[in-house]
Amino acid sequence: AQSVTQPDIHITVSEGASLELRCNYSYGATPYLFWYVQSPGQGLQLLLKYFSGDTLVQGIKGFEAEFKRSQSSFNLRKPSVHWSDAAEYFCAVAESGGYNKLIFGAGTRLAVHP
Amino acid sequence: DAGVIQSPRHEVTEMGQEVTLRCKPISGHDYLFWYRQTMMRGLELLIYFNNNVPIDDSGMPEDRFSAKMPNASFSTLKIQPSEPRDSAVYFCASSSDRDYGYTFGSGTRLTVV
Numbered sequence: 001a002q003s004v005t006q007p008d009i010h011i012t013v014s015e016g017a018s019l020e021l022r023c024n025y026s027y028g029a030t031p032y033l034f035w036y037v038q039s040p041g042q043g044l045q046l047l048l049k050y051f052s053g054d055t056l057v058q059g060i061k062g063f064e065a066e067f068k069r070s071q072s073s074f075n076l077r078k079p080s081v082h083w084s085d086a087a088e089y090f091c092a093v094a095e096s097g098g099y100n101k102l103i104f105g106a107g108t109r110l111a112v113h114p
Numbered sequence: 115d116a117g118v119i120q121s122p123r124h125e126v127t128e129m130g131q132e133v134t135l136r137c138k139p140i141s142g143h144d145y146l147f148w149y150r151q152t153m154m155r156g157l158e159l160l161i162y163f164n165n166n167v168p169i170d171d172s173g174m175p176e177d178r179f180s181a182k183m184p185n186a187s188f189s190t191l192k193i194q195p196s197e198p199r200d201s202a203v204y205f206c207a208s209s210s211d212r213d214y215g216y217t218f219g220s221g222t223r224l225t226v227v
Binding site for chain 2: 034036042043044045046049090101102103104105106107
């Protein structure tokens with residue numbers, strides 16, 4: 001069965017610094033990959049998604065992610081973090097052809113220091 | 115579009131009571147998902163529907179949990195009887211063949227005392 005690992009539970013960065021959140025997946029075929037963000041007390045908002053094609057995908061709020069098949073990774077990046085980016089970030093994987101049965105990682109909580 | 119709408123936002127109930135959570139998906143979306151989020155277990159898929167038909171309910175924890183989708187614009191998740199360990203945030207999400215990536219509601223925070 002597919003699974004998602006987010007190795008970092010908490011990350012703290014300074015405002016203006018670059019950010020990379022790690023995500024590793026386990027799935028035999030080409031996965032559908034997603035990153036979501038959850039602010040306190042809110043639902044999850046889709047940041048970006050990868051299905052096929054260009055392995056570098058752009059999302060909302062200045063985020064991007066790169067799919068690396070050889071490393072089974074889909075890391076999320078942002079060149080300059082803003083205080084409003086403090087939230088919890090979830091990586092997720094679905095079966096190819098499936099946006100059904102989305103499996104989520106445990107999440108990474110991001111804190112931003114001024 | 116108003117997005118996925120869940121009600122109530124917060125629910126506090128006593129152990130043994132019946133709890134009903136409600137969800138209105140985005141119009142035109144033919145997939146609906148119920149998730150539960152806890153600190154210990156993270157986000158768990160409980161059940162999902164396609165065209166109002168339950169497809170996979172393997173995540174439903176016990177027979178105390180049931181979900182229905184009587185039409186394309188409404189779904190319920192019922193817990194009867196409720197227990198303190200059911201305390202969690204319950205999310206509904208919807209999706210479609212043309213709109214990859216789920217849209218989540220704001221969730222219902224359930225507290226069973």
